[in-house]
Every structure is written in structure tokens, then in C-alpha cells.
Amino acid sequence: MKSSLMHFVPPVSRDRIISQFPKWYTPEACLQLKEHFHTQVSTAWQQSTATAGLKISKVVVVGDLYVGKTSLINRFCKDNFDRDYKATIGVDFEMERFEIIGIPYHLQIWDTAGQEKFKCIASAYYRGAEVIITVFDLADIQTLDHTKQWLEDALRENEPDSSFIFLVGTKKDLVSDAVCERTELDAIRLANEMRAEYWSVSAKTGENVKEFFSRVAALAFEQSMIKELENTPGHMAQIGAGNLISMWSFGFCVYFPCLQSEGLGRFFKH
Numbered sequence: 001m002k003s004s005l006m007h008f009v010p011p012v013s014r015d016r017i018i019s020q021f022p023k024w025y026t027p028e029a030c031l032q033l034k035e036h037f038h039t040q041v042s043t044a045w046q047q048s049t050a051t052a053g054l055k056i057s058k059v060v061v062v063g064d065l066y067v068g069k070t071s072l073i074n075r076f077c078k079d080n081f082d083r084d085y086k087a088t089i090g091v092d093f094e095m096e097r098f099e100i101i102g103i104p105y106h107l108q109i110w111d112t113a114g115q116e117k118f119k120c121i122a123s124a125y126y127r128g129a130e131v132i133i134t135v136f137d138l139a140d141i142q143t144l145d146h147t148k149q150w151l152e153d154a155l156r157e158n159e160p161d162s163s164f165i166f167l168v169g170t171k172k173d174l175v176s177d178a179v180c181e182r183t184e185l186d187a188i189r190l191a192n193e194m195r196a197e198y199w200s201v202s203a204k205t206g207e208n209v210k211e212f213f214s215r216v217a218a219l220a221f222e223q224s225m226i227k228e229l230e231n232t233p234g235h236m237a238q239i240g241a242g243n244l245i246s247m248w249s250f251g252f253c254v255y256f257p258c259l260q261s262e263g264l265g266r267f268f269k270h
């Protein structure tokens with residue numbers, strides 16, 4: 001039985017290896033102007049005070065229908081872009097593997113439906129989110145106003161101050177530099193009110209997509225490591241704020257085939 005579970009983990013792809021603290025989009029739109037990982041975290045691995053267990057942080061992506069949530073996730077996870085609109089029904093998610101200052105790390109990225117009729121299904125998946133990404137369409141300013149409500153709904157399911165918040169303007173390729181600049185001023189003002197970090201991206205061209213998710217991964221990783229170093233010694237891994245998986249109990253990494261990088265599954269079809 002043990003041998004069938006003993007799959008050695010394939011190496012992480014180069015663009016998922018983070019050794020320096022990723023930069024912000026602009027200083028005005030950022031809450032953490034630091035440029036290095038917390039010393040406690042960066043020394044933890046060498047001093048093996050960090051447990052070697054599997055580390056996973058849960059990310060939920062919310063926002064109006066058609067703003068580009070699925071496209072943003074697909075550009076990052078699969079490096080593809082589909083012009084045709086296929087509304088997300090319910091939720092969908094991907095598991096993305098990183099190596100951050102030498103430590104294996106996963107983002108469990110939950111894509112939710114923007115359509116009103118699927119809101120109740122999607123909101124069931126907000127709980128335990130270490131990161132909440134609220135998305136609007138830079139070419140449809142009305143969707144920016146709606147991000148406040150989306151954020152409120154997601155925060156209601158989580159402990160206060162337990163999630164990093166990002167406000168993301170998509171479809172940057174569809175607006176002129178002048179319109180983008182004007183809209184970003186409004187968006188950054190709102191991001192400051194939300195206590196969110198702001199990014200503008202384009203899933204079509206890929207502009208800022210890798211940089212954005214590297215920033216998400218590094219901030220969530222650091223927060224989870226500090227929490228772990230403070231209060232959970234020993235070889236345990238945590239998914240979101242929920243259940244624990246005991247790993248490394250045999251002194252080696254047991255790779256659960258279900259945690260394949262192409263996504264754990266589809267809860268609902270497109």
C-alpha cells in the first residue's frame with residue numbers, strides 16, 4: 001500500500017520558484033512596502049524550525065459576471081486565453097505549486113460564478129480563505145462599484161483580518177493609457193478604503209498576471225509561515241483555516257495524486 005502512494009513530487013516549474021520578495025504594482029496601491037521576507041521566515045527553513053509539511057493557502061476570486069475571473073486564473077494556471085465567454089457555473093478550482101525560499105507551497109485558487117443565481121453556491125466556498133481577490137473590468141467602471149459588495153460577502157464568511165485582500169482591474173488591453181490611469185486613481189482610492197492591494201492586469205496579453213500571482217503567493221506564504229512558527233510546531237500541514245493533513249510521518253513526502261497541479265476537480269461544469 002505504502003509503495004503505491006510513494007510518488008516523488010515532480011520539480012516546480014521555473015516561473016513558480018520565488019526566492020526574492022515579489023514587487024508591488026505601485027507603491028500607492030500597496031499595503032506592504034517591504035522588500036524582503038520576514039527574517040524569522042527566511043531563516044526558518046535553514047534552522048529547520050519550519051515544519052516540512054505540505055503548505056496550502058486558499059484563494060477565492062470574486063466579482064461580477066464577465067469581468068474576467070476565469071480568464072485571469074486560466075492565463076496563470078494554464079497560460080491560455082479563450083475569447084469565447086463560458087460563464088462559470090457554481091465554483092471551479094486549480095491547485096498551483098510553488099517553491100518559495102526553498103519551501104514547497106501550494107495555492108488552492110477557487111474561481112466563483114459572477115451570475116447572481118449562483119451566488120449562494122459560490123459563497124459556500126468563501127470560508128477559510130487566506131486571500132480574497134475582488135475583480136472588476138477596467139473597461140466597465142460599474143463593475144468597480146460592485147466589488148465592495150463582493151468583498152463584504154466574502155469577508156462575512158471569514159475571521160476579521162484573517163485574509164489578504166486584493167482589488168484587481170482586468171482587461172487592461174482594452175483601455176487606453178489615459179483611461180487606465182484615470183480608472184486606477186478611483187480603484188486605488190477604493191483599494192485603500194478596502195485595505196486591499198491594487199493590481200491592473202490583462203489575461204489576454206498576460207500583462208502583470210505572473211507578477212500578481214507571485215505577489216499573492218509570497219504574501220500568503222509568509223503569513224502562513226509566521227502563524228505556523230508562532231503556534232504549531234511539529235509536522236502538520238493546514239489547508240486554509242480548516243483541516244490538517246499529517247505528512248512526512250514516514251520521513252518522506254507522500255504525494256497525494258489527487259493534488260495534481262491541473263486542478264483537483266470541477267465541482268460544476270462550465
Ligand SMILES: Nc1nc2c(ncn2[C@@H]2O[C@H](COP(=O)(O)OP(=O)(O)OP(=O)(O)O)[C@@H](O)[C@H]2O)c(=O)[nH]1
Nearest residue numbers: 065066067068069070071083088114171202203204
Ligand atoms: N480583451 C480582453 N478580454 C478578456 C480579458 N479577460 C477576459 N476577457 C473576456 O471577457 C469575457 C469574460 O471572461 P471570463 O473570464 O469568462 O469572465 P468571468 O468573470 O469568469 O465570468 P463569470 O464566470 O460569468 O463570472 C470572455 O469573453 C473573455 O475572453 C482580458 O484581459 N482582455
Ligand SMILES: [Mg+2]
Nearest residue numbers: 069070087088
Ligand atoms: Mg468564470
